[in-house]
Amino acid sequence: MLNGRKRIIPALTGLAIVGIVGFGPSVPAQAEPDIKDVESRVDQLFHEAEQASERFNDARIELRELKRDLRSLKADENRQGDRLEGVREQVERSVVRQYQGQGLSAVGQVLVSDDPQGFLSELSTMSAFDDLQDQMYGDYTAELKALDIRREATEDRADQVAEVKAQLAEEKSEIDEKLEEAQALLARLEEKEREKLVSRDTTRPPASVPASGRAGAAIAYAMAQVGDAYVYGAAGPSAFDCSGLTMMAWGAAGVSLPHSSSAQYSSGPRVAESDLQPGDLVFYYSPISHVGMYIGNGMIVHAANPGAGVTTAPLHSMPYVGAVRPG
Incomplete structure (x- = not known):
């Protein structure tokens, strides 16, 4: 249908507009707008709206990538948490084996700790620490650090997602503002002038x-x-x-x-x-x-x-x- 006209001019007719925002100097309410001034301003508004729209598109792409990264980081954090828990259980079992029948009350206090850093601190001060497997303790420390790194990365990415969402809202607001002003300008023209203006390209x-x-x-x-x-x-x-x-x-x-x-x-x-x-x-x-x-x-x-x-x-x-x- 290349020679037909199925073009839609959204919301450019039938608008009841009171005043115009940002259109040159103040003019009397009944003054007829100059077609050249309107043409220039409408072109500028359409272009500014399109610039905001393309920034909006860029931000949407970035947001999709950030959300994908965030999902990956959260999954990685969960896997790291599982690995940490596995090593912790190994350490706990080793403590029980070392202290079975001796000092179980002190061991019990360590085992019920919900704070990984606190667990390490208490573990390192126990008199029998020298008897524990050094490699196991090192593994626990390394896994805990790895989990902290992943948590920080997840939090950073979540902050970036929030920032991009705010940017999207700003760009959308600018698009709407520019388009509304252009429509208000066009609404002041006579129907024939308006049709000629919007179809000139x-x-x-x-x-x-x-x-x-x-x-x-x-x-x-x-x-x-x-x-x-x-x-x-x-x-x-x-x-x-x-x-x-x-x-x-x-x-x-x-x-x-x-x-x-x-x-x-x-x-x-x-x-x-x-x-x-x-x-x-x-x-x-x-x-x-x-x-x-x-x-x-x-x-x-x-x-x-x-x-x-x-x-x-x-x-x-x-x-x-x-x-x-x-x-």
Whole structure:
């Protein structure tokens, strides 16, 4: 459905807005907004929201990795605790054998200790310590230290998880704030002006793109989404952000990519602009916060912004940074 318009403009019409946040100097309530000023500010807000969205995507990736590490560390800590308990039992049995029939009350006090460090302290002061197996005592000490190390690592990772969760909340708040302001600006325009503004980046998609193999499959997926909505953090099936679209497109070709434009920039070998081929990923802005897919003839397909949705555009319609070739 490449020539049809199935684009969705979420929440850009029918809004009752009282005042505008951050839009230039104060203006009278009935003043008509200047279309050029609105266009410039909306572009800026969409871009700032996308930057926050891509940071949000990066943080989600980091959070998944941290949670995976945390689960591994907790499992390792539990295994280490089991090993420590096994060595402790060996030491206890040795104490009982050494002191059977002599000084059992003192031994009993040691055996009921719930504090591993206290256990070591009491054990080291017993008059019969010289009779215990030195290697067994050393094993217990080493296992206890290993458990402490694992506990510290687990606690550190848990703190990192909490920090990233807080970062996610901040980025989500910024996305919502920028989008709300852009929608408020658009709501002040007449319907025809608004439609013209949000559709100004839309270009007629090519009838076909010469590509085959994995690149062909990725392009076919991306082009089939032209007209779909842009939603921050989305990766289909009917709405996408920029890196969500390229991730899903190349995923359809059997190539796994992270849901992050900056991370995708490291997903394959770099390609010079003069060597671009259909299917290559192209990146924009510094720091990188937008990605599209090259489809040939100086054109790209990309999830542009909440106004334009998934569309095609000239390669240099945004500040170009570079390209990579996945797969």
